[in-house]
């Protein structure tokens with residue numbers, strides 16, 4: 001019989017699910033799959049080097065070739081030639097689901113000359129030290145300076161385009177001093193740079209999540225592209241859109257759905273987890289450093305499961321997380337939502353096509369995303385990531 005309140009309230013799941021295959025094997029016979037997932041190259045695809053790849057949220061967006069909640073995200077003309085992260089578990093998740101290009105390594109001790117030359121460099125450099133819910137120490141920590149690994153790669157290999165991802169608080173921390181420094185360092189390397197301020201629900205996410213995307217284009221190529229056009233301007237998709245069908249699922253018939261943290265009690269403040277989500281609204285931001293304080297389900301008396309968090313981050317159900325709940329939640333919370341990554345990568349693909357036709361962008365609409373003013377009304381106290 002189904003427990004009245006959903007998953008058992010006070011029982012922690014000690015064992016975690018074992019998966020023999022992930023997204024890429026599930027897509028093996030599918031016509032939508034990206035060739036990289038099959039160990040092949042996208043014919044005429046543009047090469048991509050991925051730094052700080054985590055479990056691969058941004059990378060999956062760049063490849064495309066997946067379905068999320070019945071919608072198809074087409075394969076994009078990119079080839080990821082290498083992806084590096086220091087977290088071995090994240091790399092195992094990456095290699096299980098995306099491709100065998102994932103490698104464990106500390107980017108601060110890798111000489112960029114030992115990395116392959118790619119036309120595009122992508123990387124969500126660690127954000128905890130810039131986040132509104134982190135220690136806010138910025139460059140004072142070694143972690144805050146990790147973007148310098150991307151700068152070193154740019155100096156060595158001069159990629160055409162560089163995409164960096166970070167939290168919005170980077171723009172306001174110390175009056176914007178840290179973001180300014182990063183932009184200055186990028187410009188000094190010979191690039192023109194623009195910052196897109198993207199609110200993920202405008203691109204179909206059922207979660208309040210806003211991220212800064214730093215887009216740099218080598219000076220000889222002209223101006224960078226404008227941000228992707230939002231698709232959901234007049235209404236956003238509430239939390240039920242992503243997870244309502246899981247209300248009666250307590251086992252691994254949907255991957256990672258049996259995995260959750262012991263529930264204590266939902267509280268109503270603090271911005272550090274423990275909130276109860278609300279029906280008809282966007283979910284609270286899925287955080288990487290939530291420890292056991294994952295937000296609560298909107299109608300059941302328990303926290304969100306690993307799969308519900310993955311759904312709210314737009315990972316397909318076939319994308320599996322093979323570790324204990326804490327590691328899985330960290331990987332999921334760290335990720336760029338694949339559908340947001342796909343919107344970003346689609347803009348870059350269009351831009352490359354334009355360059356190849358010999359065209360140039362002559363003016364950008366704005367330095368930040370033009371949708372910023374439209375989105376500000378969405379930004380409530382629930383944005384805590």
Ligand SMILES: C[S@@+](CC[C@H](N)C(=O)[O-])C[C@H]1O[C@@H](n2cnc3c(N)ncnc32)[C@H](O)[C@@H]1O
Nearest residue numbers: 052053054056057058086087106107124335336
């Ligand atoms: C914000 S997450 C990136 C998430 C990723 N872009 C995605 O979409 O899934 C930052 C990543 O940087 C990694 N990292 C931190 N220090 C590192 C280092 N010194 N070398 C390589 N990776 C590092 C972390 O393990 C973490 O996965």
